Amino acid sequence: MKRIAPLPSSLIKRYHGWRATQFEENKAWYARLADKGQTPRTMVISCCDSRVHVTSVFGAETGEFFIHRNIANLVPPFAPNEDYHGTSAAIEYAVTALGVTNIIIMGHSLCGGVKGCHDMCSGKAPELEEASSFVGRWMDILRPGYKRVAEAGGEDSEQISALEREGVMVSLENLLTFPFVADRVEAEDLALHGVWIDIRDGHMEHYEPASNKFVAIK
Template identity: 40%
Template sequence: MADLPDTLLNGYRNFMNNHFAHETARYRELADIGQTPQTLVIACCDSRAAPEIIFDTAPGEIFVLRNVANLMPPYTPDGEYHAASAALEFAVQSLKVKHIVVLGHGRCGGIKAALSPDHAPLSPGDFIGKWMSILAPAAENVIANTLMTDSERHTALERISIRYSIQNLRTFPCVDILEKKGRISLHGAWFDISTGELWVMDKETGDFKRPDIDDPFVIPAPAAGQSAS
């Protein structure tokens, strides 16, 4: 018997019988010609906030980088191992994506860790603590605000982390140069797990707003009996 959890094997069976059966030609095309996604999404590895599901994308449509708290560290060419930077480099330099979206979400465990720096690490390596130290200056400012409730601090830092990652993206020369040439755009968004709401960051003000169905980038669903073209 194959050594995988039954839930995964059952899911794979459903995938083959349903999804793959309807998308066989697309998968074969992707296998032959390779992937050409237009968008890189930097998302959290939280199992409740999968960007492919949130944005209802087909195979090959988005290139996804997931890590704890959807963070992009600053450009640090020091010869060490940098998984996030490697994924960014591939998306920008090889795939030549036109958009980078930093997607945060509500009730993020990584953000909770950043707001509780005195808690004991989960292991001697304290990998989460080290990773979340990227946000330390912002976290300290949020923690110091005694007029905010715990939940308000949590949401505030979740959204600040998105701005932080966008700021760090611009420290990468390849991103900075292409953005200034108008060949790549940076975006921020925040997903509320409990309500399904998506809040999009305004590029000018940095505020998060719920997109309106009349916003130019939102394509209304076709009316009943009307096919999408």
């Protein structure tokens, strides 16, 4: 394949650094993971945004989290058909094969995907309405959340911030449309969680069912 390039030398240098330090210092653990297989208890669905580093935020070790990332940390509704379903496949594998006991949806501030959804739904990004826009069609998942924040009113910046949290809620709602998720939640051996983090100051909120609000983690 003539148009495929070799790995950049800067990344090769970083790889050698990792291999000589972190890997070497934890060689036995990596070998155990290879021989015994992975047994993560938690799945995290987070955004592709490079500023959101899930394992660092929670201090997770290699093999501890099963992580899936996509634009705006969204979960689509359960819809088995002939389309490609990367997020749905990851959820199915985590729940039915790995048997995770927690799924965390992790939203964040200054999310480009969420802002794109707001722009699209408010008529400011017609290019995302095109049938050929992969981002636009993916952000259709968040339209119910946009309708809720639009009805509440407020400045665009306030709506976008609210929509970041609504994205978490829409994803939690959609998770429960997956029968194998709903069954395990009903059996109380799988718990769903929603969090939002401010990438500027590290402030985190989690969804509290009792108040039906996102509240600061203290």
